[in-house]
Amino acid sequence: MRVNGKSALACNTQLGDALARAPGGEIVVEPMGNMPVLKDLIVDMDAVHWKKIQRVVPWLLPEGEPPEREYIVEPEAMIDITQSMACIQCGVCVSACLSMEVDPEFIGPAALAKAYRFVGDPRDAHTEDRLSDLAEDPHGIYDCTHCFACIEVCPKDVAPMNQIMRLRRHATGDYGIKDRNNGYGHEKAFVDIIERYGTLHESQLLPRSYGQGSLIRSQVEPRALKQLIESLPTAVAGLRSGKVSPKAALIHHKLPDQEQIRRIYHEIETGDGERLELNLYIVGEEGEGGAAEQDPSTGDGSEASTVPGEAGTERGGAEQ
């Protein structure tokens, strides 16, 4: 339900805390958001939450004959999805989701976190199909407005938004899925602009996003060109108001030591292709030697799970 306007699980909300945060000293309880109310505080979770869970094919799709006994998987290979597996399907995040508020068709935080649970599962054989399905859907991974509302309310620290960002990272970085929603183009455009200039060159962001990251493609591909033309009135309004000068729109300064940014990109992006991630959900936030908790054998934390190729890397971790 919603307690004082904030989506929460009633069973783990302390009355005292709720009272302390109650405007005017009166606790306000309301039914969950983004779902039709059946009666009083009861909402139709089947019509929204469970329907969306079904949408992402929430079961394993392995290839070939099942093994005689169980599937054997290295425990490390599953660490990456433990966070999404912690979900208890309470729907609190769905209730709070700000994209769903304006687009009821958005697949939403719980279902997309569930989708990641299977995308990140080494036993699943349809990773790419799943990703391209979610990338191409106009109400899929690129419909999430990155508002943190789901992270804020989830009682199990699943951080659904982070799972969605992980889905995007796999879709663009690992599979290069050039979706029709410009998700690939937007990420590529932004990342490339910072590599080139160090700070954001906004007037290149739009055309490059529409052109799958390329300025030229944005002006020769009919679909990209159409979107660019549709965005022109906004650009013209910006120029007319004087906030954007034509010079600023065309020329963007590079940082004085831009070669340092290039070097950092080079060091991190080229290499063995492994991405280093630190998942605070897994390693905890203990500070000194926090990561060592992962592996008691390392003792002082000097070999914490943060070196590419070990437990803190892409397969083994992710951010909280």
Add this chain to the structure above:
Amino acid sequence: MKVAYWPGCVSRGFTPELHGSMALVGPRLDLEMVELNRANCCGAGVIAEHNQELVDTLNARTFALAQQTGASMMNICSTCQGAQSECQQRLDADDAYREHINTHLEPEGLRYEKGGDWSNKNLLWLLVEEIGLDKLRERVVRPLDGLRVAPFYGCYIVRPTGRLGYDRFPHRDKYLEHVIETVGGTAVEYAGSHKCCGFPVITMAKATSLRQAGRHLADAIDADADCLVTPCPLCHLNLDLQQPDAAKYVERDLNIPVLHLPQMLGLAFGLDPKELGMDKHVVKTRDVQRKVAELAAA
């Protein structure tokens, strides 16, 4: 008070009136602002989506440059605040990880050190926690009496509370109201104040994006606001620059001006609206300017 000042990309790009108004307002708050001209983009959530190690390194670089000035850091963008706090949380949580990230900074002679009193705060936090509302009140020469201002925070500065220091400063989600009241205005309550402007998906899900912007603007209008005020230039882009388009998505007239936080302060400090760049908005700020001019005359 000396601060290492990170203006962000957008304040020097599509919202130059933010950078300009901050330059005017800073000295009036006794801020000595050492601008970080060599620092880089915070990544705005997009580089984090692409590669965590890269975004953590880029922001560690900015922090290291700030630490070289011997002062704490100030930003004027909710998105910078959130994106940088996310990286700082990871860098501070794990010594080995921080050391690894620092190896990428070594060739440039830079290094990010955890701890001490060093902090990175948005102007809004700085106003309340370091400068103090009393001092702010002292500097007001033209109280914005009768001006009804709808606060708009930006997601990155209100969520997730666990990362953004709400345990130490539990009222950070009320500061904008406090500041509005301190400079003499009336803070307007409406549904959208802590919601999302929709900017992050403007190129990917335009309807989702502009329906959000449009709805919050409409709610502010219905609550009788004269204008909105925001500490986030990205919110400003969706709420002001995109407002004519947003109106189409919510199928109603909008036309409500959106001020940057330093612009509102500047008005209360008696500065000329033109100097504060208030003519550089897409939605005209004439009515706000007229109201403020009447105040000056009174």
